[in-house]
Amino acid sequence: xxxxxxxRYPGQLVMDVVxxxxxxxxxxxxxxxxxxxxxEEVFAANTGTPNYVAYMLIGTSVFTIVSFxxxxxxxxxxxxxxxxxxEVLYLAPTNRIWVAAGTALYSCLRSLLAATAVYLFGSxxxxxxxxxxxxxLAFLFILVGLIxxxxxxxxxxxxxxxxxxxxxxxxxxxxxxxxxMGVFFPVAIFPPLLKxxxxxxxxxxxTNGVRSALLGIGYxxxxxxxxxxxxxxxxxxxxxxxYWVFSKTETSIRRNEGVGQY
Amino acid sequence: MVSPPIPVxxxxxxxxxxxxxxxxxxxxxxxSVEALKGVSLEVQPGEVFGLLGPNGAGKTTLIKILTTLLxxxxxxxxxxxxxxxxxxxxxRATVGCMLMGERGLYWKLTGRENLEYFGALYHYSPKxxxxxxxxxxxxxxLGEIADRTVETxxxxxxxxxxxxxxxxxxxxxxVLDEPTNTLDVPSASELRAIVRDLNTQGKxxxxxxxxxxxxxxxxxxxxxxxxxxLLALGTxxxxxxxxxxxxxxxxxxxxxxxxEESVSALPWVQRATRTSQDGGALLTVVASGxxxxxxQLIDALTQTGAxxxxxTPEEPxxxxxxxxxxxxxxxxxxxx
Amino acid sequence: MNLEGQNLSPSLIASLSAxxxxxxxxxxxxxxxxxxxxxxxxxxxxxxxxxxxGGSMFYRGVEGGSSGGNxxxxxxxxxxxxxxxxxxxxxxxxxxxxxxxQGTLEQLYLxxxxxxxxxxxxxxxxxxWTGLLTITASILMASMIGDLPVENIGLGLYVMAFSLAGTFxxxxxxxALTLYIKETAQTVANFLQFGLLVLCAYFFPFSAxxxxxxxxxxxxxxSYTVDAFRSTMMGFxxxxxxxxxxxxxxVLVTVFGLVMPYLGYVLYRRAENxxxxxxxxxAY
Numbered sequence: 001x002x003x004x005x006x007x008r009y010p011g012q013l014v015m016d017v018v019x020x021x022x023x024x025x026x027x028x029x030x031x032x033x034x035x036x037x038x039x040e041e042v043f044a045a046n047t048g049t050p051n052y053v054a055y056m057l058i059g060t061s062v063f064t065i066v067s068f069x070x071x072x073x074x075x076x077x078x079x080x081x082x083x084x085x086x087e088v089l090y091l092a093p094t095n096r097i098w099v100a101a102g103t104a105l106y107s108c109l110r111s112l113l114a115a116t117a118v119y120l121f122g123s124x125x126x127x128x129x130x131x132x133x134x135x136x137l138a139f140l141f142i143l144v145g146l147i148x149x150x151x152x153x154x155x156x157x158x159x160x161x162x163x164x165x166x167x168x169x170x171x172x173x174x175x176x177x178x179x180x181m182g183v184f185f186p187v188a189i190f191p192p193l194l195k196x197x198x199x200x201x202x203x204x205x206x207t208n209g210v211r212s213a214l215l216g217i218g219y220x221x222x223x224x225x226x227x228x229x230x231x232x233x234x235x236x237x238x239x240x241x242x243y244w245v246f247s248k249t250e251t252s253i254r255r256n257e258g259v260g261q262y
Numbered sequence: 263m264v265s266p267p268i269p270v271x272x273x274x275x276x277x278x279x280x281x282x283x284x285x286x287x288x289x290x291x292x293x294s295v296e297a298l299k300g301v302s303l304e305v306q307p308g309e310v311f312g313l314l315g316p317n318g319a320g321k322t323t324l325i326k327i328l329t330t331l332l333x334x335x336x337x338x339x340x341x342x343x344x345x346x347x348x349x350x351x352x353x354r355a356t357v358g359c360m361l362m363g364e365r366g367l368y369w370k371l372t373g374r375e376n377l378e379y380f381g382a383l384y385h386y387s388p389k390x391x392x393x394x395x396x397x398x399x400x401x402x403x404l405g406e407i408a409d410r411t412v413e414t415x416x417x418x419x420x421x422x423x424x425x426x427x428x429x430x431x432x433x434x435x436x437v438l439d440e441p442t443n444t445l446d447v448p449s450a451s452e453l454r455a456i457v458r459d460l461n462t463q464g465k466x467x468x469x470x471x472x473x474x475x476x477x478x479x480x481x482x483x484x485x486x487x488x489x490x491x492l493l494a495l496g497t498x499x500x501x502x503x504x505x506x507x508x509x510x511x512x513x514x515x516x517x518x519x520x521x522e523e524s525v526s527a528l529p530w531v532q533r534a535t536r537t538s539q540d541g542g543a544l545l546t547v548v549a550s551g552x553x554x555x556x557x558q559l560i561d562a563l564t565q566t567g568a569x570x571x572x573x574t575p576e577e578p579x580x581x582x583x584x585x586x587x588x589x590x591x592x593x594x595x596x597x598x
Numbered sequence: 599m600n601l602e603g604q605n606l607s608p609s610l611i612a613s614l615s616a617x618x619x620x621x622x623x624x625x626x627x628x629x630x631x632x633x634x635x636x637x638x639x640x641x642x643x644x645x646x647x648x649x650x651x652g653g654s655m656f657y658r659g660v661e662g663g664s665s666g667g668n669x670x671x672x673x674x675x676x677x678x679x680x681x682x683x684x685x686x687x688x689x690x691x692x693x694x695x696x697x698x699x700q701g702t703l704e705q706l707y708l709x710x711x712x713x714x715x716x717x718x719x720x721x722x723x724x725x726x727w728t729g730l731l732t733i734t735a736s737i738l739m740a741s742m743i744g745d746l747p748v749e750n751i752g753l754g755l756y757v758m759a760f761s762l763a764g765t766f767x768x769x770x771x772x773x774a775l776t777l778y779i780k781e782t783a784q785t786v787a788n789f790l791q792f793g794l795l796v797l798c799a800y801f802f803p804f805s806a807x808x809x810x811x812x813x814x815x816x817x818x819x820x821s822y823t824v825d826a827f828r829s830t831m832m833g834f835x836x837x838x839x840x841x842x843x844x845x846x847x848x849v850l851v852t853v854f855g856l857v858m859p860y861l862g863y864v865l866y867r868r869a870e871n872x873x874x875x876x877x878x879x880x881a882y
Contacts, residue, residue, distance in 0.1 A: 184652025365701030
């Protein structure tokens with residue numbers, strides 16, 4: 001139903017694709033102007049690949065998935081609270097897990113379609129070959145990374161239900177994760193503490209995994225199956241942890257002001 | 263001596279909206295909706311003037327034109343002597359309005375801050391704003407909540423604050439659109455008492471309502487609007503009398519046929535009908551023209567030995583007036 | 599009926615007092631969203647860090663740094679104008695729309711307060727709030743990218759002032775559009791912001807743009823505000839300004855700064871009257 005609904009907003013669907021491509025072109029254009037003739041070489045020395053266009057595009061494509069996850073999941077809860085329908089949801093006999101799963105499925109589908117479109121159109125506009133390296137492996141990193149990502153958004157959604165300033169929080173978190181996952185740069189340049197923090201986020205492993213599969217920049221632990229194993233570990237832990245925090249927050253809200261308290 | 267300006271004068275006022283009606287996924291059709299059709303009326307100084315009509319009748323359109331929120335399509339209107347289109351700022355400065363209920367408040371400001379802010383919009387000095395806000399808080403008994411943000415208020419409290427906002431500029435004309443909506447019974451009663459007080463102090467009030475008892479008890483004159491037309495205008499008594507309906511009263515108790523004859527003989531009684539019922543009788547008395555003379559009726563009954571248990575008068579209501587004029591009840595939504 | 603107590607012709611002081619009350623109201627409301635307040639600074643820091651670190655991948659570790667001009671000046675001064683453009687374009691229109699939905703726009707129209715003052719009060723808030731964010735972010739960016747050249751401060755401030763005036767005029771025009779198209783304005787604002795981000799080269803030199811894009815950039819007055827401002831503040835390094843001689847650009851920016859606010863206000867009042875005819879001042 002939500003997919004049908006969004007199909008009636010073609011402008012929004014276009015923006016979903018155009019915005020990330022524009023984001024990617026910012027550092028590309030700045031870099032080309034600042035880097036001069038040696039831009040590719042310098043870039044390769046800093047990141048492991050001279051293909052800076054694909055590097056940036058992969059970053060923004062994964063960013064698209066992350067952004068959608070936060071807006072559709074974390075913000076969705078607050079939106080339901082604001083419009084008064086969260087209470088209705090709680091009054092219905094349907095388990096909330098299924099409702100959340102339904103929203104997550106919609107978000108996944110929409111974000112995967114958008115991210116793919118971003119990568120393909122971006123490659124066309126910026127003139128790079130989109131499908132190089134191990135495409136299947138890249139896709140596997142994305143799929144495995146999705147579930148822990150949504151687990152994270154559920155955790156964050158709990159924070160938003162409590163604090164209530166949804167727009168500001170989602171924007172901040174979205175950019176925070178974007179920074180930590182290294183959307184336009186490798187996290188190796190971070191100081192040790194920041195690097196450790198970055199590695200606690202599933203999107204960081206997703207981004208690096210896709211880049212390594214397609215551009216060969218190198219996995220964190222040297223081999224693809226080791227990095228993938230870390231993502232599997234996140235897959236097992238993150239959703240459970242996210243749901244646990246969400247349940248606790250929900251109970252606390254019901255005990256105090258009620259879920260409908262806007 | 264210059265006579266005071268008439269608070270409201272409306273001449274042949276018309277308003278046509280252009281609306282778009284969807285026909286399927288991609289097609290839509292433009293059509294015109296005539297919300298007001300040549301309405302003319304005057305509101306006299308110092309009266310409480312009621313506007314009655316179902317949803318979509320044109321009441322809010324009329325009020326919005328008078329308060330300069332809406333521009334008319336035809337006709338003219340003057341408020342406090344100022345033409346609503348050409349002298350809109352003077353109109354705004356001399357009217358206090360409560361038009362959209364609990365909407366129109368800043369939720370992140372406290373009640374006091376809201377009142378002081380709106381006082382600023384009426385060009386009150388900072389000192390006068392504070393004073394005026396305090397007066398209103400005191401009048402409406404909002405002291406306990408005045409320094410909390412509006413987002414924490416209940417619906418009723420927001421309505422009270424919205425009413426307070428209408429009083430902020432101490433205007434000679436108040437326009438109140440269903441001000442007791444969502445208020446509980448005691449609060450609604452208190453608000454009506456305040457309106458009555460303000461009217462006693464000389465303020466003119468335009469009051470729209472769906473609630474008959476409000477119009478009947480509060481308003482000096484009432485205008486009935488339906489489908490953009492002004493159907494009737496007069497005092498409540500005049501409007502009821504215009505029905506030319508018989509007044510009826512039911513008397514229950516121990517009533518003999520002799521009592522029935524005695525009542526039938528009264529000059530103002532058209533007919534009196536006695537029916538037996540459990541434990542006594544029911545006497546239905548129909549009066550012609552002028553209404554029921556209750557003291558005479560009671561005399562006629564008691565002198566013939568009747569024992570009266572209950573007297574139930576049956577009078578036409580404003581709703582009856584509305585039904586007679588329009589053929590529908592007030593509950594029917596006539597929005598186009 | 600006594601009209602004596604009514605303020606039919608408010609004095610200048612009374613009007614200024616009303617104006618200050620409008621500004622103060624917005625500041626109070628902003629302060630009561632503490633998370634938003636903190637998050638705005640955090641978000642700006644993160645956006646700056648993301649883009650500048652990304653750009654630095656092209657010259658990081660190279661002796662002498664960037665070979666294509668001073669990226670610090672290009673990015674920081676462009677960023678300053680972008681912050682105001684983004685906030686103005688979106689904030690004024692969004693503010694008007696938010697008040698329309700909330701019902702407080704109608705309240706404003708029920709009062710005799712100046713509508714022009716109301717628009718300007720939103721501008722004043724943006725100047726205060728965005729100004730703070732811009733200064734913070736600029737210091738941060740300069741520390742991350744490198745030394746920031748600061749030259750020709752007088753002319754730079756002149757260009758900035760007229761650039762801002764023109765941008766605010768655009769904001770009024772956009773607020774007018776918001777009254778017409780309501781929620782769709784958000785999509786349009788996003789689209790415009792991103793389009794202008796590229797076409798007006800806020801974060802990179804115009805020389806980085808593809809050849810077919812440059813003629814389009816030259817048609818947009820905002821491009822000249824960006825070029826003139828950063829060229830002036832960087833002390834006119836070789837190749838700057840990029841679009842036209844500085845004299846021409848300063849004249850163009852001045853005209854933009856004088857004409858656009860007036861045009862924007864006229865469009866806004868027209869949209870307002872249209873809303874009054876349609877009865878959509880509180881429509882949502």
